[in-house]
């Protein structure tokens with residue numbers, strides 16, 4: 044028994060989880076489906092960015108010698124709407140508006156709502172009371188009145204709409220993320236990290252954030268979709284980008300009035316295409332987020 | 347408990363103060379003004395001055411605010427400039443519609459989202475989970491204004507299962523007709539909530555089911571069903587409850603799309619209508635009532651999650 | 662007579678994105694009614710996986726298990742959950758490694774104890790409560806009536822561990838699996854809990870598998886000891902034999918860290934440099950070779966199998982066991 048005795052203090056801190064080998068991102072481990080989804084997201088973004096360079100018919104002016112409410116076909120890839128405009132072209136140009144409000148508004152909401160929520164739930168006390176009260180004030184105010192008032196007074200440039208929507212959405216995000224953080228803030232691993240002297244910022248980023256990430260991603264994607272639709276309604280009411288500028292939201296709105304033949308004509312494609320574009324985008328984003336998370340997730344390895 | 351309630355009441359008063367100030371001043375930012383609406387073609391400069399004075403709109407804004415808020419404290423929310431109905435009356439007629447729509451849609455949403463999330467979380471990324479996930483994204487991409495007309499066309503016009511638009515009657519008048527008319531819009535509204543509840547609950551259940559105490563519960567020989575309901579559901583429902591609070595809150599006066607499509611004059615419908623009419627008193631009155639309702643609902647759900655998860659209550 | 666529990670050549674591997682993790686690689690053991698088996702090994706050696714595999718608690722979709730586990734002569738490995746549920750709680754019960762995370766944080770502890778009593782033993786509410794209170798008393802919880810309504814978060818680690826033991830013992834199982842039952846507790850409490858377990862075991866004629874990373878814990882409490890390294894059994898012997906005839910260098914190293922009962926679990930053995938091999942691609946030779954001070958060429962090439970030692974019941978997996986080395990040193 045001549046083995047050297049290591050002092051307990053050192054031995055005790057050398058736990059199994061201390062040095063997990065780093066994993067690398069490889070094509071193989073993430074799977075083909077992941078990369079298809081990444082491809083789709085990239086395609087949508089790139090097309091929206093370079094829309095002007097693409098050989099597309101004008102999205103805003105229809106060809107009145109062409110066909111009205113045509114289905115998908117060779118002349119017009121995805122058909123035309125009731126004003127003879129090319130749906131494919133409108134879809135791509137519309138992505139610009141929709142992606143900017145959708146992601147801009149959500150991003151802003153996450154910054155204004157999500158980060159304070161984590162701090163609030165983690166710190167509790169005065170900070171929490173203050174932020175909590177603020178969130179209630181913004182939440183309690185009927186957003187639609189605020190949007191109408193602010194937009195009519197201030198104008199409806201895209202960035203202003205995005206800003207207003209982001210602010211109005213922040214308290215919703217705040218309340219959900221705060222609740223989610225609360226349920227982790229008193230867990231033993233957080234207390235342990237605190238006892239080891241980790242800084243608050245580090246605990247929030249390394250211990251709490253990974254756990255609330257699924258909630259953040261889910262709620263974020265729901266926010267993106269809701270905002271894209273909302274923008275459409277606003278634009279329909281003359282409170283966002285003005286027609287004929289396309290957005291997925293206002294295409295859905297226009298399409299919805301052509302769904303049931305109430306206007307004397309029907310064209311389901313006008314709903315089907317923007318809805319599918321949105322569906323595929325959300326779906327892909329979800330797959331990508333999910334795969335990335337489980338790839339880097341250490342908690343799934345535990346028993 | 348007493349202290350908790352006292353604290354909440356103080357909080358409510360602070361919040362209401364800010365909301366009332368904000369709503370008051372924001373309403374005055376709206377384009378147009380009530381005098382033009384009232385006078386219509388009779389709007390001569392002299393008439394305008396007179397009506398302005400009658401309505402007290404020539405006083406400084408802060409004075410108008412205090413007059414209004416002191417009336418509110420006496421239980422007087424004022425009356426409409428255009429229809430001369432009292433604001434309380436308008437709210438009394440339209441609020442029940444919101445309440446019914448909210449209760450109907452939320453019951454449906456919970457009834458669908460709970461079992462869906464429980465089944466999906468049993469096998470994350472299994473077949474059911476993937477189908478459920480895709481379905482909810484589909485629901486997100488098809489907003490109420492798309493779903494509602496289609497459902498109306500199918501169920502009301504073609505199959506006559508549900509009554510068409512404008513068939514709402516108050517609960518007290520005819521229970522059956524009332525419930526029948528509420529069902530279709532409730533279904534439409536439920537879809538949005540299902541997506542939120544399903545996704546949040548599913549995520550949290552998946553996380554909870556990996557916890558040691560679930561393996562422990564299995565080792566005690568409990569059935570999967572019991573483990574799900576007794577052991578996994580409660581610790582997984584905190585974000586769900588918070589989101590229910592904000593979702594229900596946003597439905598108060600927030601269902602106007604469906605109300606417009608189905609011609610049901612709920613709070614949201616009235617609000618938009620009054621905004622268009624520059625009916626300041628009605629807008630302010632509704633805003634105030636809605637704010638109180640939203641805050642109370644969220645208080646309730648915030649309280650619920652401390653009951654459901656005692657870890658949070660320990661401050 | 663068939664033993665209470667028999668495990669034959671049990672293999673467990675987990676499917677992970679990086680490949681199969683071979684956590685248990687061919688473990689065999691058997692256990693008679695009323696006796697105690699100690700399983701010892703450093704963190705990551707597969708003790709928890711082994712005990713959960715025996716009980717059938719591993720997630721089916723990610724864990725592949727082969728071999729055989731027989732309880733009272735019946736095969737239970739990969740048995741359907743419904744079948745296993747008949748055993749869980751009433752025949753085999755488990756005390757989990759981490760008392761902080763193994764109790765449901767949102768349920769009062771009273772409920773967590775009475776739950777099994779009411780379901781498995783069909784007790785009425787008041788009978789169950791009475792039984793639960795006497796269990797809490799037996800495991801040494803002061804003022805059980807008040808604790809009955811407490812949430813786990815309101816109890817200290819030691820008390821939670823006692824509650825877990827009370828839950829495990831509630832339905833009087835034949836076999837108790839105690840997975841490092843003294844994790845994270847201070848030294849005096851550790852000893853108390855271990856003594857409590859031994860006392861209860863003798864009272865109830867229960868068989869026990871006592872899992873630990875500390876040879877000292879099982880030295881006085883187990884009838885037989887199994888030493889695990891990287892998913893393999895590397896030495897196995899009745900307790901007194903093990904301490905006199907120790908043959909495997911890894912066991913020896915474990916003994917070197919013996920006095921430190923106060924280590925938390927998941928402790929990596931620091932008295933030997935290096936760390937256990939990657940279970941994704943285990944080395945071809947002896948798994949301990951990279952860290953073994955006596956390793957020779959053969960150790961890196963060929964994996965030693967368990968061989969019988971001189972004393973019956975003793976076996977070890979090593980090309981150059983201690984007696985041989987000693988002989989080599991003296992000659």
Ligand SMILES: Nc1ncnc2c1ncn2[C@@H]1O[C@H](COP(=O)(O)OP(=O)(O)OP(=O)(O)O)[C@@H](O)[C@H]1O
Nearest residue numbers: 344345675682684703704705706707708709710927
């Ligand atoms: N669900 C899982 N998926 C993948 N690998 C796993 C899983 N569970 C355990 N393992 C791996 O199996 C090996 C053995 O783990 P186990 O928990 O049995 O060790 P242990 O001996 O109980 O250690 P400790 O003293 O830390 O409790 C480890 O390398 C671990 O990473």
Ligand code: SF4
Nearest residue numbers: 947950953960979980
């Ligand atoms: S086989 Fe060789 S490497 Fe393995 S323990 Fe024995 S001496 Fe050490």
Ligand SMILES: [Mg+2]
Nearest residue numbers: 708709710758
């Ligand atoms: Mg273990």
